[in-house]
Amino acid sequence: MKITDVEVMCLRIPTRGEECVWGEDAVLVRITTDTGIVGFGEADTSPMVVRSFIETPNSNLACFGLRELLIGENPLEIQRLWDKMYESSSYAGRRGAGIHAISAVDIALWDIASQHYQQPIHMLLGGKYRDRIKAYGTFIPADKPEDNKALARELLDKGFTGMKFGGGLFGNDFDHDLNVIKAVREEVGDDVTLMVDLVSRWRTFGNALSICRKLEKYNLEWVEEPIPSDDLDGYSRLAAAATQKVAGGEILSTRYEFKDFIERGRPDIVQPDITRCGGISEMARIRDIADLNGVQLVPHGFSTGILLAATVQFLAASKHGTLIEYSQSDSPLFTDLVGDLVPLEDGYVPVSDTIGLGSQLNWDLINQYRIDY
Template identity: 30%
Template sequence: MRIRDVTPFLLRGTERYGSGATGTEATDQGDWLLLIRVRTTEGGQAWADVETLAPVAARVVRGDGMGAMGFRTLEELLVGREFEDPAELWDELYIGSVYYGRRGVAMQALSAIDNCLWALRAQRDGVELADLLGGRRRDRIPAYASTLFRGTPEGNAEAARAYRERGFRGVKFGWGGFGVDAARDAEILAAITEALGDVALMVDPGWYLDEDGRPRLRTPAEEDAMLALLAEHRPTWVEDIVHPEQFERYAELRRDHPALRFAAGEQQATRWELGRLLETGGLHYLQPDLSRCGGLTVARGLVEPAVERGVQVVTHSWLTDLLHGYSLSLLATLPSAPWVEFNVAQSELSRGVVATRLALESDGTVLVPQAMPEVDETFVHRHAVQL
């Protein structure tokens, strides 16, 4: 296959990230969204989404590169290239952008491109993506609703009941100011656990706090108090509460809070960082985000070391059904796949990019798609801004 073009589509919306005081659904990043399309000279095309600072990442893909290697745009590195194995191009993209990249928006854009290359290879070979990634082991995966904490106990209880009634097997509440006021947190957790009944609860308190628009880390005392409170409610896991550069902290938390299980990985990128996170021994669940970690090439290489350590891989997928589709395809290949994250807080942009949305089945699972969700190109062009 030969790559014809790599095109970023920067979409503009009118909604903003956040949640309210009632059970009304929260909203993911609805102000900007970046999609990337890769086409081949043979007529194939594939799309992927990117959770990143979209206006910047768009220029990383298609912008003004420089003459020296290491300062090229990702499009410059790819157009005209032939490839068979998507992993062949990963190191070239990494090295070609190394002086401004390695992590952050460059790696996130690289991740989306990598996902597209895998989808293109599956198309060319006439096979399902899951089969290309190692072989489908299952047709459906239990889903947990992924959303934000609401501002009041009543609002959180209302939301929890709604997810339970829709049939989700688990619900993850995150961020939304949780972990600031211990008394309010206790009321919120009590309301949620009562409303959920036997539905699993996951909690993502966030690793920093937003206080009047200014970020800060929790103090060790605040962190320990929050974890002691969470331990009373026995969540399935507590997610991503450590500064992303403090890998070894998870091992300390696992030792100091043995009643809790910890999940992390969405903040890390590349096989080196995620491998280092695994090696700490502090995690029960590893959560690579396919739109951030380096794509399927990186994530599929983590499966064997995770299994060897007894760590479950549950991809982080807080974005569109494109990311859900890539995640489901990978999860279908794993020896065990207890959960798929299903973003119920999709904005107009996140909902609108696919022509037919993935749906929760009556048994609380989501089917592994045989093909990636089709992109609604009319919607994309209507919301795209000129680069």
């Protein structure tokens, strides 16, 4: 079997020039083979940057576009192709968007392998530890604190027993944040697990610790990305001093960044995104590093149904993969792109034994939101 084409599809709901927020754009990769098997992957990042990284012609021996590297190759040689892409794009890649692009390709290769061998991806990864995975819902909080009661109630009605919120205005002003947390906790009661995502807005160790102590009465399960991920000393000190668990890592890529983050930052929870960290293949290496250091891995995931399906398959094959993030975005790129979106059942997502990612894509939606400029 040989790869015959690597196609990049960029999707965007707002028109160019209009502001785009989480969930309103996406980039998909379609890999076609000479046997007719087609695999899909995605990267949760800047779509046009990924497109450029995949389609660009080479500049030197370490600056190839991924498409040139993949055409004519056997898609079943996933590890060898990961290494080839990483090494042959190292001038432009190695971290950030270059690894995001490799992530999308890697996911598509696992999709192809599953179809070729007629085995679920979790079987190819070593076997299924569980038939369902507990989910927590993630939402972007409303600007008015009281309005978040209704949002939290919606998640309760769907069966979630855990929820996380961040983005929007949250994290910019302590009094505002306090009122949001208070409103949500009052609505859901003491038995629901609450987490908050600060997208690094608390900035420093001292400020983050001060706020964590003020929030102790609200019994937060974890504070996510409280300070920049580059501040490894700050993470280590905060994880040691705060009563809440400290989580982070969604913006990091490859085992190399995660090794530093885990061993030096000492977070309680590490959150690689399967569409950014290097795909399914690299996620497995990051998981092993986390396990060796006693750190819980809870993947980040706030994009399309392709990401969700890939994350379910990965966690099913992970001994400690017991918790998954489930986006509450109302973007059609989440709700309608994949016709067989992984369902939520009584607060859990089922682990499918389907072949491949099982993604029945909505081509009318793709054609509606596809951009080629």
